[in-house]
Structures are given as C-alpha cells and as structure tokens.
Amino acid sequence: MQPVRMVDLQGRHLQAADATEALILDVLRSGRWVGGPVVEEAERAATEVFGRRHAVGVASGTDALALALQVVGIGPGARVAVPALTFFATAGAVCAIGAVPVLVDVDERCLLDAAALGAIPRPDAVVPVHLFGNACHARLPGVPTVDDAAQAAGCPTPGGAVTATSTYPTKVWSGAGDGGFVLSDDAELARRARHLGNHGLAGEHVHTSASGHVGRNSRLDPVSAAMLLGQRTTLAARADRRRAIAARYDAGLPAGMVALERDPGNTAPVYCLLTPERDAVRERLARAGVESAVYYPRPLHAQQALEGRAEVHATPMADRLSGELLALPVHAGVDDRAVERVLGALQW
Secondary structure: OOEEOOOOOOHHHOOHHHHHHHHHHHHHHHHOOOOOHHHHHHHHHHHHHOOOOOEEEEEOHHHHHHHHHHHOOOOOEEEEEEOOOOOOOOHHHHOOOOOOOOOOOEOOOEEEEEEHHHOOOOOOOEEEOOOOOOOOOOOOOOOOOEOOOOOOOOOOOOOEEEEEOOOOOOOOOOOOOOEEEEEEEEOOHHHHHHHHHHHOEEEOOOOOOOEOOOOOOOOOOOHHHHHHHHHOOOOHHHHHHHHHHHHHHHHHHHOOOEOOOOOOOOEEEEEEEEOOOHHHHHHHHOOOEEEOOOOOOOHHHOHHOOOOOEEOOOOOOHHHHOEEEEEEEOOOOOOOOHHHHHHHOOOO
C-alpha cells in the first residue's frame, strides 16, 4: 500500500505539467536566465495572490524577511518582536541583519499574542507570522510591521508596511527551489527592496545604499518564476481540495484530539491538531503508512543558535503547544480513500 505522504511535489506538478514545462523551456531557450519578463510576470501574479500593490522577487523567504526589515529602517541592535513558536527563519532573518529577536508568547492558535506583545518593552519592529493559513493581527501603533506570510498564499491577511513571503517547494504556491517576494503598497519601500536585492546597483559599476544598508545578491530566478506561473492556474482548485480535506478531518477526529481553529478563507496550507498524546499518535500513523509532521517541536528560545542573541519573555503557551501540535497530510493529492486511512489510524 502506498504511503500517505505529507508532501507530493511530483503529483502537484502533474496537475499543470504541460503549461509549466512549456514556460520553463521558453526561459531556457531565451538565454535570459536572470531577471526578464517571466520574473516580472510572476511579480504581477504575486500582487494578486497576496493583495499588495508591488512585489519584488527575491532569492528566498528568509531574504524577503531580512530585506523587508531593512527597508523599514531596522539594523544592528534594533529589537524585533517575533512569535516564540514559529519556523527558525523568522528569528534567523532578524539575526542576519544584526538585530535582536524579541521572543513573545503566542495565543491558542499559535499566533503572536497581542496582549503579550503589549506587555513587553516597546520594540523597534514587529513581525507577526500568519501561520497555518491564519491571519495574525497583533501589532503596535507607530511601530513598523513586517508581515511574515510564508504560509499565506491565497489567505486573507492584514498588511503592515511590508509583507515577506516564501515560494519554497512545500508552500501552496511554490517555485522549483528557494525563492520569495517582498510585497508592499508603498512604491518607495518596494523600490528600496529591489535596489538592495540587486547589489544596490544604481548605474554601471555604481552601487549605493538604501535605508542605511549595503545591497547584496537576492533575486528570484526565472525558472522558479516560470514554475510559479504554471502553478498559478491550479492554485484555486488545490486550495478548495485542501479545505475539503480539512473539513473531513475536523468531522472525523476522535475524542481527545482538537483541530486548531482556522479563519474563514483559510486554504489549509498545514492542517494541525492538538493532542497531549502526540508521540503515540505519530507512531500509530507511521504504522499505518501515514506521514505526519510537527510544527514546531520546540520554541525558539530552545534553539541553541539563539542563545545569547535573543531577548526572551515568558512563553507558557508556546511551551505547551510545542508539545501538542501535530500536522496531517492535507495536500491536493490526498484522495478520499487516503483521508479515511488517516482518520482510521487516529482511532485508539
């Protein structure tokens, strides 16, 4: 019996293979392998997917966060509030530009907690993470907000000064490898992000700074841009299928397991449930040939890389959720029989 996998990139590609491969072949034959019209078209598509006016393709979601923070004026020594339970890149990008991650507790949906944010000394910037397809509304008046929307393709999310997103292959809307976008409604902030991501190039062999920062190489490659454009045609249908799978899981979870609450319009990029018996549940799933994942097994303050680099506040909710969150397969390649296999494996 075939396993029920957490990710099926081959299956996803087959849904739009002809269109996607034609676009990629056009790029290869064009000889324009950096920048060009296919990247520009992908940037226009990104403004539609994320609901922002301007988009700048960059080399990764981590770069998108770092550049977004830089263009709003964040640099060495600045304090940046981030949720205590999220993927490492959110804090890693803060460290990469010399700033200090301020680890703030999350709420019961694993989103940056507004009350906890308001209780700490005022930070220089806030990075709400729109996690598991849910929108995070925690922010502070007068403090720059950079929205981490790495999992939010197609989900309604509020927009601070700048939005950063990832097109890593496991995302709902993804390229052929690493990639991302810096998005904003402010044309000047978008211009600065593009400038910094292209070595700060202002003319032939002329490099200037922006927002006090020196530029570097961070550009979305045309092959990934072509993949994004090919996948754009199936994005809505795949989101509908994910929602249908999530609804079936919701209805079939056994006693003792609770689905993480989802916003209306959530595309279910990740389906998470809460169970205090997570390890035992994972073992049962594995025996039934069902893959699962933990998002995330430890809070950021437990990451060795951040020891002595982060400002840590009390995180009781993050500590609890990190021991109970469990993700089930929810991609569009999971058919109805596979859904029933998953639910059957969850039963005691």
